[in-house]
Amino acid sequence: MATFIYDGCIGNIVSQNINFNADTFYVMLVTSGYSPNQATHEYRSSVTSEVVATGYTAGGQATTPTVFEDYVTNHRVTISFSQVTWTSETITARAAVIYKNRGGAASADELVAYVDFGSDQSNSGGNFTLTFTTPLVLQN
DSSP states (O other): OOOEEOHHHHHHHHTTSOOTTTSOEEEEEEOTTOOOOTTTOOBGGGOOOBOOOTTOOTTOEEEOEEEEEEHHHHSEEEEEEOOEEEEEEEEEEEEEEEEEOOSSOGGGOBEEEEEEEEEEEEEEEEEEEEOOOSOEEEEO
16 A cells, blocks of 8 residues: 545645644554555544554654645645654554544544555564655645
C-alpha cells in the first residue's frame, strides 16, 4: 500500500473543516492488520488495528503541521509534520495515520493521510521516532 491523502481530506479542506494553520493534528500508529481505504475512510473511527504497547496512548500523539504556500511558481501547497517520538517503547508498526483531533469521539476526527512504512518497523525498549521526510503536496 502506498502513502496517500484520504479523499475526504480534500473535501474537508475545501469546506473549511480542516485548517492546517489552526487545528490540532495527531499521528497514530497502526499494524499491518489495518486495510486503509483512501476513498471511503474519512474519520478515525474507520481506522482499525492501532498499535497496542506499553506507554503508547491510544490515539497517538500530537504533531504540528507547517504549511508552505508556493502558488506563484509551482501552483501548490506543501504540508510538513513535526517529528513524533514514543519513549521506552516496544512497538511494531506498519504505518501511521495523521488526523485532525477534535478532542472527543473518533467518529468526529477527520483523517488526513496514511503513511506506509513499506514493511513492519519494530523497536524494543528504546525510542520509536517517526520523522516525516516527504511533505503532503496539494497541487493544481
